[in-house]
Each structure stands twice: as structure tokens, then as C-alpha cells.
Amino acid sequence: MSVVPSEEEPRRVIGDDEAIPDGAIADFGDDELRRLHRDMVLMRVFDERAVIYQRQGRIGTYAIYWGHEAIQAGAHLALDPSRDWVFPSYRESAIGLLRGMDPATVLAWWRGHPDGWWNPQEHRLGGVSVPIGSQIPHATGAAWGMKAKGEDGCAVVFFGDGATSEGSFHEGINFGAVMDAPVVFVCNNNGWAISTPFARQSRAQALADKAIGYGIPGVRVDGRDALAVYDATRTAVARAREGGGPTFIEALHYRTEPHGTADDTSLYRDPAEAEAARADDCLARLEGYMRRRGLLDDEAASAAREEAAERVKRAMRDVEALPDPDPALVFDTTYEIPPAGLVAQRDAALGVLGAR
Amino acid sequence: MKTLVEAINGGLHEEMERDPALMVMGEDVGRSGGVFRVTAGLQERFGAERCVDTPLAEAGILGTALGLSMVGWRPVVEMQYDAFSYPSLEQLITHVGRYRWRSGGRMNVPLTIRMPYGGGVNAPELHEESPETYYVHTAGIKVAIPSTPADAKGLLAAAIRDPDPVVYLEPKALYRDSREEVPEGEHVVPLGKLRTEREGTDVTLIAYGAMVKVAAEAADVLAAEGISAHVVDLRSLRPLDEDGLIEAVAKTGRAVIVQEAARTVGFAAEVAALIAERALFDLQAPVERVTGYDVAFPYWRLEHLYVPSANRVVEAARRTLES
Numbered sequence: 290m291s292v293v294p295s296e297e298e299p300r301r302v303i304g305d306d307e308a309i310p311d312g313a314i315a316d317f318g319d320d321e322l323r324r325l326h327r328d329m330v331l332m333r334v335f336d337e338r339a340v341i342y343q344r345q346g347r348i349g350t351y352a353i354y355w356g357h358e359a360i361q362a363g364a365h366l367a368l369d370p371s372r373d374w375v376f377p378s379y380r381e382s383a384i385g386l387l388r389g390m391d392p393a394t395v396l397a398w399w400r401g402h403p404d405g406w407w408n409p410q411e412h413r414l415g416g417v418s419v420p421i422g423s424q425i426p427h428a429t430g431a432a433w434g435m436k437a438k439g440e441d442g443c444a445v446v447f448f449g450d451g452a453t454s455e456g457s458f459h460e461g462i463n464f465g466a467v468m469d470a471p472v473v474f475v476c477n478n479n480g481w482a483i484s485t486p487f488a489r490q491s492r493a494q495a496l497a498d499k500a501i502g503y504g505i506p507g508v509r510v511d512g513r514d515a516l517a518v519y520d521a522t523r524t525a526v527a528r529a530r531e532g533g534g535p536t537f538i539e540a541l542h543y544r545t546e547p548h549g550t551a552d553d554t555s556l557y558r559d560p561a562e563a564e565a566a567r568a569d570d571c572l573a574r575l576e577g578y579m580r581r582r583g584l585l586d587d588e589a590a591s592a593a594r595e596e597a598a599e600r601v602k603r604a605m606r607d608v609e610a611l612p613d614p615d616p617a618l619v620f621d622t623t624y625e626i627p628p629a630g631l632v633a634q635r636d637a638a639l640g641v642l643g644a645r
Numbered sequence: 646m647k648t649l650v651e652a653i654n655g656g657l658h659e660e661m662e663r664d665p666a667l668m669v670m671g672e673d674v675g676r677s678g679g680v681f682r683v684t685a686g687l688q689e690r691f692g693a694e695r696c697v698d699t700p701l702a703e704a705g706i707l708g709t710a711l712g713l714s715m716v717g718w719r720p721v722v723e724m725q726y727d728a729f730s731y732p733s734l735e736q737l738i739t740h741v742g743r744y745r746w747r748s749g750g751r752m753n754v755p756l757t758i759r760m761p762y763g764g765g766v767n768a769p770e771l772h773e774e775s776p777e778t779y780y781v782h783t784a785g786i787k788v789a790i791p792s793t794p795a796d797a798k799g800l801l802a803a804a805i806r807d808p809d810p811v812v813y814l815e816p817k818a819l820y821r822d823s824r825e826e827v828p829e830g831e832h833v834v835p836l837g838k839l840r841t842e843r844e845g846t847d848v849t850l851i852a853y854g855a856m857v858k859v860a861a862e863a864a865d866v867l868a869a870e871g872i873s874a875h876v877v878d879l880r881s882l883r884p885l886d887e888d889g890l891i892e893a894v895a896k897t898g899r900a901v902i903v904q905e906a907a908r909t910v911g912f913a914a915e916v917a918a919l920i921a922e923r924a925l926f927d928l929q930a931p932v933e934r935v936t937g938y939d940v941a942f943p944y945w946r947l948e949h950l951y952v953p954s955a956n957r958v959v960e961a962a963r964r965t966l967e968s
Contacts, residue, residue: 403749404749406747415715418740419739420735425708426704427711427712427740430713430715434712434716438717461709463700468709618750624809626807626809629884629885629887
């Protein structure tokens with residue numbers, strides 16, 4: 290397969306109701322559009338509630354993803370949860386909601402409660418990866434492993450623009466390309482790695498151009514355009530399933546919010562920049578598109594939000610009602626067959642706690 | 646009669662035969678059979694899908710191996726040399742050792758990381774490290790180190806079949822040092838059981854890997870002086886046979902711990918601490934450590950100064966008997 294430099298303008302499907310006309314993607318009906326909208330609203334509401342819960346002291350430090358919903362929900366909609374794996378970074382901590390995970394699980398994770406730890410094999414969803422870019426080789430391995438077993442699943446891995454400076458990015462993508470692994474690398478280029486702007490991260494004109502060096506296709510999409518992200522991921526997934534190997538997708542947008550709840554953006558950037566970007570929000574874009582097609586009105590939009598908010602609020606209450614974690618879990622989850630020395634540590638620690 | 650290399654190679658053949666989910670992967674493990682020939686013949690026998698030549702990327706190898714294990718494979722990863730494993734430490738520390746915990750104990754990570762370690766091959770720098778401390782210090786990881794061909798096969802089987810990630814360190818100085826009978830067929834040496842290399846009554850020499858041979862040589866010298874040394878091979882550092890270790894020390898009341906790695910916070914320090922905690926009143930003399938030094942492993946023309954010698958072990962043993 291020949292690869293060419295990425296187009297300069299990222300692909301866009303949804304117009305702006307002014308100069309840019311609405312486009313359309315093939316084989317995507319109104320029901321799919323409504324599903325995509327529901328997914329994005331759930332993600333949006335979860336994020337907004339989570340920030341509130343952090344301020345209220347009900348969860349710990351939280352990585353905000355407001356404005357990234359088009360990338361997460363758009364890419365995820367192209368997957369089949371019964372066979373495809375997802376490897377999230379902390380920015381995609383709640384992506385499991387899109388494959389049936391209870392929001393309580395994700396809230397428990399951010400609350401530092403062991404009920405937030407899930408079995409990756411049950412959901413085909415890697416754990417929340419904290420070290421930047423380190424989850425990229427996992428996706429390559431899972432994808433390659435499925436292919437080597439004759440299965441037709443693929444893997445999608447999310448990471449940010451900062452991750453492209455990491456060694457794991459290079460090793461994971463190169464490995465995937467060499468092995469022809471059915472993996473899709475989704476780079477969420479939001480322009481910021483905490484306080485470090487893209488210009489201090491890379492001199493590349495387009496991160497998608499890096500794909501050329503790996504011999505795989507690279508595409509740029511507008512990261513605020515859920516349909517463009519979905520379409521690009523759908524194409525990449527189809528190629529992966531047919532044995533065409535990996536694809537690199539760069540989804541461009543702007544991180545309007547702080548990196549996390551402990552970050553103060555006023556220290557490093559002009560608030561006007563974020564304000565302008567916030568006005569061109571991915572959910573507003575999709576809702577505008579649906580309204581123009583007569584698929585959404587105020588009532589339906591607020592009903593979707595309320596439904597999602599009820600779900601998240603109930604989840605927070607569920608999490609707060611959880612009993613305190615069992616201290617034994619600290620020891621019992623580390624090894625399947627624990628070393629004798631660790632068993633002695635466990636017994637001593639639990640003895641001090643009066644837990645046994 | 647097999648060398649240590651042949652024992653591991655035979656063990657890998659048997660384990661791959663036994664478990665179709667087992668995949669051997671690493672740099673040059675397939676077509677060339679590995680730089681030390683440890684994986685020779687595996688690709689011919691089991692195919693390039695199960696004995697995989699990977700790109701030259703140690704973090705990538707371990708990271709993809711973790712992904713492979715998540716979808717049902719049981720990877721046996723080769724790091725070509727001890728020091729070449731350092732780039733993979735990020736994956737080991739941040740993911741391999743933690744993923745079971747991160748899954749609430751629901752998902753096992755049954756992978757094995759093999760590598761040759763230690764001095765003795767006259768190679769340029771970073772081909773002769775003893776990195777066991779990094780691995781033992783990492784939660785979620787187990788560490789096995791054979792010192793004989795029979796144990797090499799038995800501990801390898803235990804490491805591969807273990808549901809937890811195991812680092813399996815192969816003393817390259819002993820790869821072709823000697824031959825011995827290696828049991829045919831099923832032979833599993835459980836992790837966490839030390840081996841008594843020889844019985845003795847006056848002083849206990851504690852070693853693992855390539856240092857077991859050094860300790861045994863020291864015991865020969867001491868025997869000629871009428872000193873009876875008890876020599877134990879720890880075999881696995883985690884799990885550690887603490888009871889066996891304490892029993893072996895209590896038996897003589899004197900302990901000399903031999904380790905090739907640098908001294909400070911090396912595994913010998915852990916052993917000494919355990920002895921202090923559990924066998925202090927059995928001791929007749931202060932515990933002695935014979936170790937590498939807190940320097941880079943030297944140019945190989947001087948490595949004999951760094952790697953513990955039988956002579957240094959003998960002197961340490963004598964010091965314990967002077968007390």
C-alpha cells in the first residue's frame with residue numbers, strides 16, 4: 290500500500306451553518322446519528338458531573354475530557370464491542386460507558402476505590418493508562434494476538450499529541466506496522482500537553498505524516514467532527530479486518546479545559562484562546578447538524594441530557610454507598626500465587642488494622 | 646547429559662509442545678535461534694507465528710507481549726542481554742507488574758521474561774549486568790535464577806506455567822560450563838524452594854545463579870583447610886524460601902552471602918536483613934557479604950576484580966570463623 294503525505298486540511302463532514310455546507314457519510318442513517326448523539330451526551334454529562342464531584346470532594350483529582358467527546362464516541366461507534374478492544378489513556382477514562390460499563394465503575398476509579406478496577410478481558414477494555422503513550426504497544430499486541438489466533442477483532446488505542454514524543458509511541462506503531470496488526474492509532478491532538486503547546490512537542494507539520502515513516506496510512510480529521518472521526522475510524526477498522534494493517538488517525542482540536550482538576554491554565558495561556566475554541570464545541574456541532582436535518586429539537590436535547598445526568602447522579606450515589614474497601618485487596622490482587630513473604634506482610638498489616 | 650543452554654532449549658520445546666498458546670518472541674530468536682542459541686530450532690518446529698523475530702524494541706516487545714497475554718497468549722519474551730532489558734523497565738514497572746492488581750485481581754498476566762545475565766563472556770560494556778534487584782523490587786513480578794542444567798529446565802517450566810509474570814535470569818557464564826543429567830519429560834522445580842548444593846556444618850554460603858559455582862569452589866578450598874561449608878542455591882529470589890534460608894543459616898550459625906550485582910541494596914542486603922530479623926540469636930559471627938562493587942561493571946580485562954571469586958568467598962568465610 291502506498292502512503293502519501295497527509296492533507297493539510299483535516300477532514301470535516303459537519304458544516305458550520307454558514308460558509309461550510311453539511312456533508313454526509315455513506316451508510317449512516319438517522320438511528321445511527323441518534324445513537325452517536327446519545328453517546329456524546331452521556332460522555333459530556335459524565336465529564337461535567339465529574340468535575341463538580343471533584344470540587345465537592347466526592348472524587349479525587351480528575352482528568353477532564355470536555356470537548357473530546359467527538360473523538361471518543363466517534364471512534365468507538367466504529368467498533369464492535371463483542372470483538373474489538375479499546376486501550377484508553379486517562380483522557381478516555383470513561384469510554385467504557387460506551388460499551389455498557391456502569392458510570393459508577395469509572396467514578397469509583399477516580400474515587401480511588403477498588404470497585405473502579407475492571408477486568409480488561411470482560412469489557413475488551415484496557416485499564417486506564419497513566420504513563421503517556423505506554424498503552425500503545427498493548428494495543429498492538431492485542432491486535433496482533435487476535436490476528437495470530439485467526440480472530441477478526443481489532444484494537445483501537447487513544448493517546449495525545451504529547452505521547453508522540455514518547456518512545457512507546459514509536460515502538461508500538463512500528464511493531465504494529467511490521468506485524469501487520471489490525472490496530473488503529475487514534476491521536477487526540479488537542480494542542481496541549483499540560484502546559485506544553487504543540488510547537489514545543491513536535492516540528493512536524495502534521496502528526497499524521499509520521500505514518501509515512503511507518504509505512505502505514507495516516508489521515509487527519511477534524512476532532513470536533515464526530516462524523517469525520519467515525520468515518521475515518523470505520524475505514525481504518527475495515528482495512529484492519531481485511532488484513533491491511535494499522536492506520537494512524539490524527540484528530541485535531543483544542544483542549545479548552547485544564548489538563549485536570551489540579552491544573553491552572555492561566556499560568557500558561559491566554560484564556561481568550563480557550564473561550565474561542567469552546568464556542569466551536571463538538572457536541573454543539575453535532576446537535577446543529579441534527580437540528581438542521583430535523584432530528585433534534587430543544588426538548589429532545591434537554592431530555593437526553595437529563596437522562597444522562599440522572600444516570601451519573603445515581604452512579605455517584607451508588608459509589609458513595611459502597612463499603613470501605615477491604616484492606617486485604619491490596620495484597621490479594623497483586624499475585625495469583627502470592628510469595629510467602631508477601632503473605633506474611635499481609636497478615637502483619639491486617640493484624641495492625643485489626644481487620645483479622 | 647546437557648549443558649544449561651541445551652536444557653533451556655529442550656525445556657522450551659517441551660513447553661511449546663504442551664501449550665499451543667505459548668509464543669516465544671524477541672530479537673533474533675527465530676531464524677538465528679538466538680545469540681546464545683537458546684531458542685534454536687523452535688521456529689523450524691513451531692513456525693514463525695509462534696517463534697517470532699521482533700523489531701529491535703525492548704519496551705515494544707514487553708508491551709506487545711502484555712497485549713498478547715490479554716487476548717489469550719502466553720508469551721515467553723527474550724531480552725537479548727541483561728542491560729538491553731532496561732528500556733523495557735517502564736513496561737515492567739508501570740504495567741506488567743501492576744495489571745493484575747489494576748484488574749482487581751481478575752486478570753492474570755502469565756508471561757515469562759528470559760534473559761542471559763552476568764559477566765564472563767568478554768563482551769563490551771552493558772553485556773554483563775546483574776539486574777535482579779530491579780526485578781525483585783517490582784511488585785507483581787517473580788524472579789527465578791537457575792544454576793544447573795536440571796534446574797534450568799525445571800525452573801523454566803515453573804516460570805512459564807506460573808500465572809504471574811516471572812523474570813527468568815540465565816547465568817550466561819554457566820551456559821556451556823558443564824553437562825549434567827537433565828530429567829526427560831515432565832520436570833518442574835517449584836519456585837520458592839532452595840536447593841542444597843552441599844551439606845556442611847561450619848559456615849553457610851548463600852548464592853544464586855553463577856555465584857553458586859563460585860561458592861562451591863570456595864567450599865572445596867575451605868574443605869582442604871578442614872572447614873565444612875554448607876552451600877545453598879536460592880533458585881528463586883521471589884518467592885524466596887525464607888524458611889529454608891533461615892534453617893540453613895541456623896545450622897552453622899555463620900552466613901556468607903554471595904552476589905555478583907553491585908553491593909548497595911543488592912539482594913544480599915535483603916538476605917542479611919532477613920537473617921537479622923529471624924536468626925540473630927543463632928549467629929556466631931557477623932553476616933558477611935561478597936558482592937560486586939558500586940561501580941559500572943568493569944572492562945572485561947578487569948572484571949575478575951569485580952565478580953566475586955572463590956578466594957574472596959573463602960576469606961569472608963574465614964572471617965566468620967575468627968569471630
